[in-house]
Amino acid sequence: MIWVLIAVAFWVFTWWLNGRIANSPAAGSRWAKLAVPVIFGATVLVVWEALVRGLNVPPVILPPPSAIGVKVASSLDVLWVDFVQTFVKGALTGYLMGCGGAIVTAILIDRSPFLQRGLLPVGNFIAALPIIGTAPILVMWFGFDWHSKAAVVVVMVFFPMLVNTVQGLADTDSMQRDLMKTYSANYWQTLFSLRLPAAMPAIFNGLKVATTLALIGAIVAEFFGSPIKGMGFRISTEVGRLGLDMVWAEITIAAIAGSAFYGIVALIEKGVTFWHPSQRG
């Protein structure tokens, strides 16, 4: 009972604290913008921990965050093997192949408005479909190891990336293109000096969306069959054994990996598209 009271009290206290910070004159400052979400996140963890202890929730339903932290620390070797299998081999390989292929395809069809008019709606359509359903097929074709996971990732990221790149390549106005013409620049010079750089904001938009898709694809594809390692494999088997602390540990790693992946791509974007208004603000 005491734990439940602690949870409620802590919740009320941090709520009041966040309200004070958000409505104080310092709300716009950098530390306030960082502190408020951090306090909120800490509150969720503390309330979770206290409620699980106070209400005696069995660990097979919801393990407390402390148990998850202990599990992460104690099974780093297993988590690392799973991380390499799913993220580095499956998601990252597929991501690079899929995004690279999509950008190359976009440049190839760039010279043909006919192909663009045909491929864009089809690509848009396919991007909205539950492509994850191709996972069982691709697992059958490419085997249980990471190759099939990379293939699923390629299929998942290809079309969003293609659509974004084609739209990005159209992102120049006639003034700029005319200027290139007055320099008597040929197609390739215009492409590399003007249109590709101008397409970078859209391309990075696609790259950022694709980071999440890549990790989802690699994990879910492992539900359809995998060697005895990998995040998706571990999640589905540990769920079967009711080892929920391990499942949460994998999810923690997946969340960190996903955010870090996104963050790295966003950092590269900042360096490449420093000229864009959205980066200067």
Added chain:
Amino acid sequence: MMTSLVPILTVITAIMVLWYAAAIGMNAKWARDQAKRAKVELTTSELIVDTWSQDRPVLPVPHQVASELWKTTGAMALKGRAFSKRSLIFHGWITLSATLLGFVFGTGAGILLAVGIVHNKAMDMSVMPWAIASQTIPILAIAPMIIVVLNSVGIQGLVPKAFISAYLSFFPVVVGMVKGLRSPDGMQLDLLKTYSASGGETFWKLRLPSSMPYLFTALKVGMAASLVGAIVGELPTGAIRGLGARMLTGSYYGQTIQIWSALFAAAILAASLVGIISMIERRMLKRMGVKP
């Protein structure tokens, strides 16, 4: 519209041609092995016909998938057995009901949270960064856990899947709706202030209407995510009913045509759901006078 029809049809035709060609290449090995075992020589045309009509091909061709789709939907409906367990209508309905239930709850909660975020600064500062960060996290990974945990507290069937669907459609709607509710610019807000409009009036007459385009974009993303959530949610439960279950059993027993037909059923479902939303969107935005 007409100018893009020809190119689209060309692309689709090209995909079909490639598909049939790929089927010849991928299924040829099995056909040759069978022929060798039966000690017959296959001519090229016989080989091609065989690769396009195997029972368990590596890659089924479009007409096989289409006929399987028809056999498990239209033909069964004509026989009056639309809801028998072998019919895709039945499995599709299982998935669809979970998707819709989850979608309604997910978007409802998302819109409510967005309203809270827009009107409460503390909530905005504490929740919004997490809502954005959560979109970079592979949330789908927790699907099996939700299913099993809810199962162990005695909740089965539709609700766990709907829960995953709701969870997946929740965050896109929150982010999109917050953007939408904030989209009126200072001039418009000032105008309402000069009319001495209350907070509620500002919300109903300005913020909510101007958030509609954003809401519909988010709804389309959320609907697609809901369907994926429901399908993945069907995987770990032992897989008995639903489109995800059809895919899983298909992959266990090597029934490739069954996987492909389930995949196409899911695709058709997704396309029509998103299509319905964009139809409502067009009608509604037109009546509201929003510029296209």
